[in-house]
Amino acid sequence: MINKSGSANWQGGLKDGTGTVSTESGVLDKQNYGFNKRFGDEAGTNPEELIAAAHASCFSMALSNILGDYDLKAEDISTVATVTLEQVDGGFAVTKSHLKMTAVIPGASEETFLEAANKAKAGCPISKLLNAEITMDATLA
Template identity: 60%
Template sequence: MKINRSGSAVWSGGLKDGKGAISTQSGALNAYPYGFASRFEGVPGSNPEELIGAAHAACFTMALSMILGEAGLTAEKMETTAVVTLEQQEGGFAVTASKLTLKAKIPGADEAAFQELAGKAKANCPISKLLDTQIGLDAELLG
């Protein structure tokens, strides 16, 4: 099976004074603004790193849901955050890491099995495979 999904960006102007808009095939984002200020200066708007973070968190959480089901477990609730690090290096900027933080309530799960299954999801979710960067995980099983 092969599935194609698309996102697009439109940009006008120079790097610092230009303006862009991000859209997704699904319509979840429709001409959502992004630019230098939202990426590097904390101004409202989006940026590629937060979109990668949202994609990584969503993919990992879905992968873990599947892996839990295979183990006979169902999550009551899972909340995942992915912090994507953009660093200036010699020759420009690079995304150097994605750190997943998961808080999960999973009835019947013990800590050892939870950590093993979360690690399996981290290693095998398609976005983790795509990123091919240092991917950290802090997983907390809530009582």
């Protein structure tokens, strides 16, 4: 079993409050977040951005692992995840995560590439965590 942690602190009301978010590794250390960073156009991090980064990185690693089952090794896997936050049933929910990935994989056929990418999309731990529609555009360069 592997345990990793992140932490957050929030002070004040929803719209006038502020918070900080930190990660166990220290990559984020009391990084500010707030209402306008999440729902407005103020620059800064927010929970959906962090989920998107987690999904992109998890998927890329899962694809790398699955490619090994085909005796293939990627030179490059570049993934962008776009997470959608929508108002539903009087509240908010992450309803979608769209993966856009381009990979350079010497010796891979398009068929094998897409099979591996779809396995990674379904099987990466963050995909399994999300209660959302997960879609993907996959390009073999």
